[in-house]
Amino acid sequence: MSSPTLASWRDTGFVILIGLVIWQLVSMAVGAHTLPPPLATAKHIFVLVMRPSFDRDLANTAAAYAVALAIGMTGGLALGVLFGGWRFIGQSFEPLMHLLVATPKVTLYPVILLLFGLGDAAKIAFGVLHGLPPVAIITAAAIGNLKPVYRKSARTLRLKPSEFAWRLLIPAVIPEVLGAFRICFAQALLGVLVGEMFASTNGIGHLLMASIGVDDNPTILAIVVLVFLFAGCGSVALLAVTARRKS
Amino acid sequence: MGNDAALLVESVGHVFPAIQGRGSVRALTEVTMRIDSGEFFAVIGPSGCGKSTLLDIIAGLIVPSEGRVIFEGKLVGGTVPEGLGVVFQEDASFPWLSVWDNVAFGLRGRKLGAAEIRRRVGDAVDFMGLSEFAGHRPSQLSGGMRQRVCLARTLVLRPRLILLDEPFAALDQQTRLLMGDEVLRLWRQTSATVLLITHSLDEAAMLADRIGVMSSRPGHFVETVMTGWHRTRDSRVISDPRFGDITSRLWSKLRQESLRAMGRAATSSAAD
Numbered sequence: 001m002s003s004p005t006l007a008s009w010r011d012t013g014f015v016i017l018i019g020l021v022i023w024q025l026v027s028m029a030v031g032a033h034t035l036p037p038p039l040a041t042a043k044h045i046f047v048l049v050m051r052p053s054f055d056r057d058l059a060n061t062a063a064a065y066a067v068a069l070a071i072g073m074t075g076g077l078a079l080g081v082l083f084g085g086w087r088f089i090g091q092s093f094e095p096l097m098h099l100l101v102a103t104p105k106v107t108l109y110p111v112i113l114l115l116f117g118l119g120d121a122a123k124i125a126f127g128v129l130h131g132l133p134p135v136a137i138i139t140a141a142a143i144g145n146l147k148p149v150y151r152k153s154a155r156t157l158r159l160k161p162s163e164f165a166w167r168l169l170i171p172a173v174i175p176e177v178l179g180a181f182r183i184c185f186a187q188a189l190l191g192v193l194v195g196e197m198f199a200s201t202n203g204i205g206h207l208l209m210a211s212i213g214v215d216d217n218p219t220i221l222a223i224v225v226l227v228f229l230f231a232g233c234g235s236v237a238l239l240a241v242t243a244r245r246k247s
Numbered sequence: 248m249g250n251d252a253a254l255l256v257e258s259v260g261h262v263f264p265a266i267q268g269r270g271s272v273r274a275l276t277e278v279t280m281r282i283d284s285g286e287f288f289a290v291i292g293p294s295g296c297g298k299s300t301l302l303d304i305i306a307g308l309i310v311p312s313e314g315r316v317i318f319e320g321k322l323v324g325g326t327v328p329e330g331l332g333v334v335f336q337e338d339a340s341f342p343w344l345s346v347w348d349n350v351a352f353g354l355r356g357r358k359l360g361a362a363e364i365r366r367r368v369g370d371a372v373d374f375m376g377l378s379e380f381a382g383h384r385p386s387q388l389s390g391g392m393r394q395r396v397c398l399a400r401t402l403v404l405r406p407r408l409i410l411l412d413e414p415f416a417a418l419d420q421q422t423r424l425l426m427g428d429e430v431l432r433l434w435r436q437t438s439a440t441v442l443l444i445t446h447s448l449d450e451a452a453m454l455a456d457r458i459g460v461m462s463s464r465p466g467h468f469v470e471t472v473m474t475g476w477h478r479t480r481d482s483r484v485i486s487d488p489r490f491g492d493i494t495s496r497l498w499s500k501l502r503q504e505s506l507r508a509m510g511r512a513a514t515s516s517a518a519d
Contacts, residue, residue, distance in 0.1 A: 149337040155308055156333040157353040157404075158326075167356070171343045 036218045041225055044218040048226075054207070061192060061203040064120055068127025068188045073181055076132040080139020080180075090140055097133045105129050105191065106198075113199050123195030123203065130191030131184040138183070142176035143169065175242060182238045186231055193227070251284040252317075253408055253440040254305065259314035260465070261300055274300045276465040278314070282442060284407075287434055289443040289451035291501060292461025293508035298444045301466065302412050305442065306333050318408060332406030336413040340385040340396045347372065347381040350399045371399040374436075375429065391415075391422040395429065402433060409434075411443045415450065423447070424482040427454055431481055448501065452493040453484055460500045463508035470500050 020038050027037040036044065048054055079097070083090035108129065116122040150172060154164045196205025204223060211219040259278040265271045274297035282288045292298050303309040305316055307327040316323040318331060327333075340349050351368045359367075372381050375395040385393050394414055401409060411430070415423040431454060434441050445451050451458045452474060460470045474493055476484055484490055 147337065147339075149335050149339045150341075152308060152333070152335060153339045156306060156327050156331070157400075158329070159356070163356050167352070168341070171341070174343070 033217065036221050041218065041221050045222045045226060048219060048222045057202060057204050057207045060120070060200075061196065061205065064123045064196075064203065065127060065189055065192045068124045068131060068192050069185065071124070071128045072131030072184045072188045073135060075128070076135025076180065076184060077139055077177065079132070079136035080177075081143065083136060083140035084143025087144075090144070094137065094140055097136050100129070100133045101137065106194065109198055112195070116199075118199055118201065120200070122199040123192050123205070126195030126199070127188040127191035130194075131188030134183040134187060135177075135180040138176055138180035139173065142173035146172055178238060178242045182235055182242075185234050185238060189227070189231060252281050253284040253286070253319060254280075254282040254442070255317040256280045256301075256305065257314050257317070259301070259304060259311045259316065261297070261304060261309065262312045273465040275304075275311070275467065277467050280459060280468060282440055284440055285438050287431075287441045287443070287454060287456045289445060289455035289458045290461060291445055291448060291451045291458060291497060292466055293463050293501065293505040294446065295508060296461045296464050296504070297466035298446075298461060299412055301461075302333075302410050302442070302444050306331060306410055330407040331410065332401035332404055332408070333410045333412065334394070334397050334401050334414045336416045338385070338390070338393050338397070338417075340393045340400075342385050345382050345384060346377055346388070346396055349385065349396050350377075350403055353400055353404050367403045367405075371403045374402065374433070375399040389422075391418050391426055394418065394426065398429070398433065402437070405437070406439055408440045408442065409437075411441065411445075413445055416446070423450065424453075424485070428481045430454060435478060448494045448497050449485065452490055452497065453480075453482060458493075458497060460497060460504070463504045469504065472496055 023035075023038050027035045032040065079093075083094045083097075105126065109126075112122050112125050112129070116125050146169065150168055151164075154168050159168065192203075193205035193208070196203035197209045200206050204227070208220060208223045211223065256278055259275060260273070261275045263272045263274055278301060280288075290298055290301065300309065304311045305318075305323065307316075307323045307325060310325050318328050321328065341352065344352065347368060350371050351364055354364045354367060372378055375398060377392065377395060377399060380388060380392065385396060388396070397414070415426050418426060427450060430441070430443075433439075441454075443451065443454060455474055456476065458472045458474065459468045460472065461467065462469045472493060475489070
């Protein structure tokens with residue numbers, strides 16, 4: 001392992017340690033019932049994941065999230081290529097995507113419920129609604145902002161349209177698309193969890209809502225930490241892929 | 248200099264159509280030129296006179312509104328003809344590929360064996376002094392080296408006509424002189440015909456056999472200057488007394504056109 005990587009891990013570890021110390025201090029200040037301390041939360045996470053019902057909730061969320069993520073990424077990518085590749089289509093439909101990003105998705109909750117009912121489809125729709133627009137917008141921008149000299153080079157190198165797409169356009173926009181996927185990764189998770197909180201009878205989001213209902217603070221915090229860890233690990237993994245491409 | 252015309256530009260004119268409330272712009276009018284096979288021809292002119300538009304037309308990237316371009320006896324129109332290579336002013340190296348893969352880029356997808364590609368890329372990389380950096384990414388190279396990568400990428404395709412669109416504009420003076428030497432070496436060894444677009448009088452005077460001076464927009468040739476350099480020249484010609492004569496002659500013509508382009512012809516004449 002190179003020394004910059006070691007230093008990076010050391011810095012990350014230091015930040016986590018500081019975070020844990022602050023958490024402990026705040027917990028002591030407001031009381032363990034209101035904010036359970038880190039060690040108690042770690043123990044509760046262990047108890048929580050050992051529950052058979054947790055496996056079912058996790059599986060439900062994971063399945064919905066996987067579908068939402070897949071639709072968000074592929075759909076967003078396809079729309080982005082369409083918007084970026086064909087200016088007229090982009091000018092006509094891209095503003096709708098921007099509008100969707102700017103709209104608080106919770107306000108669309110009644111519409112989603114009417115369209116998809118109470119169940120998996122609704123939470124997947126919520127995930128897609130959160131994850132797809134950023135991918136479409138960023139991909140369209142990346143294609144639209146492709147250096148004009150690359151297009152000229154492609155012509156002077158006499159590339160066929162398919163060669164231009166596969167050998168030049170796609171590699172050139174991949175860094176931006178990977179960045180969009182990172183946003184999609186986080187946003188789709190948010191969408192699915194919100195969908196489960198308001199429009200589902202199972203899943204981690206539903207468990208979180210149920211815990212809020214009975215004032216079960218240790219479970220609430222345990223779920224928050226688990227989601228935080230999952231989102232953090234996913235984001236770091238995607239960042240690593242981006243960094244590997246750059247090196 | 249041979250007698251065969253590698254390139255003929257006949258009465259070429261070009262008008263960019265009106266867009267978004269701005270009127271149409273006539274960039275070129277009645278441009279006529281002939282470049283012989285193996286010749287090094289430079290084009291200079293004031294900013295915005297249509298030099299790059301002329302290059303795009305010759306390269307087949309733009310179809311001219313008027314006139315025609317003939318490369319090796321065939322009409323150029325809309326597509327880049329085989330045997331023609333272009334190096335642009337902007338850095339066109341692909342940052343996601345190594346130097347080696349950048350140079351090989353244009354060869355892949357053609358019907359060439361892997362050994363032939365390896366040989367050609369190896370030769371070009373050696374020729375441009377990039378062997379040590381073959382595995383590097385462009386981001387790890389200086390601006391001059393990245394332009395050498397782009398030159399090598401063009402070179403492997405063995406073009407018979409090389410179009411250079413201000414390829415050294417972003418480089419410092421010393422690097423420009425050295426890159427000029429590289430281009431002259433490339434020109435001698437490949438026997439290709441070279442058309443250089445530049446705004447630098449020194450660059451044109453040092454590199455070219457003939458220099459066409461373009462007018463302010465709409466651009467057309469107002470004078471052609473012969474340099475009379477030997478084919479084995481290099482950047483040391485800048486210390487030759489004739490070099491000053493050539494640049495003076497170019498500047499006397501270009502100054503009028505540049506002032507006209509800046510809308511100051513009348514003021515300047517009065518002052519003179």
